[in-house]
Amino acid sequence: MEILQELEEFISEFNNNNDVDFSIDSIRVEFSKQHKKKELDELGQWKKLKKNSNILFKLKKRLIYDEITTAYQLEKHNIYYYNMQDAPKYRKAIMVIFGLKQYHQEPPPRTLVSQVLNIMKDVTNLDVCLDVPYQPRLEKFKKRYILDQYITPKGVKTQTHYINNPHIMGIEKVTIYNKGFKNSLNRILWRFEAKMLIHNIKALALPLYEFKQLIEKGR
DNA sequence: TCTCTGAGAATCTGGGGTGT
């Protein structure tokens, strides 16, 4: 069975049984480019991002742990991969597919996402999100977790907050932000986003129930 | 036997530096 379908079915089954509406927003895969580059090239044109492009800057902001060198974008889609500086140099890369769940613009085409994942044959981590029509009570989260407010490089305090260590196996961090404001949607919409690690794609397990419990603490 | 992965070598490339 193909990977994207498998992930979606796993989540939708949980949704049906627990009366929620979790979605996948981003997918990341660490892979060896060496024997996959050729297949990836068949999907379309990968454009190298200029050293000072702001997309590259945004990508770098998202990933602190490994130093990123060059990044490539597939046509006009929110599908990128970038080379890591690990030894052996430039062999390993990270594929990032994002913006799969959004309202202000079209997500990357599903068939294309599916094709990319079939080449990857693996998923390293996922951003699973839930959008809610109310403003979460951040002060309630502050009682249980360490909540970090995101401050832009220019020093502007934003409405985005991180729970960096939510003490849930498989969840690295949770981001809470005002989606309605960020995408000028003209309605109250806040997003919870959990970065979930996948240890073994063949024995898929996601801490969705634990994530749901966390979200309910902020009502 | 076939497919996939890893390491080293060979080759290519883009952007910074230099000269006009």
Next chain:
DNA sequence: ACACCCCAGATTCTCAGAGA
């Protein structure tokens, strides 16, 4: 400003070994 060169950075080639 522009053309040219250089070379570290990046990619591709090739072969060998592991696993199914």
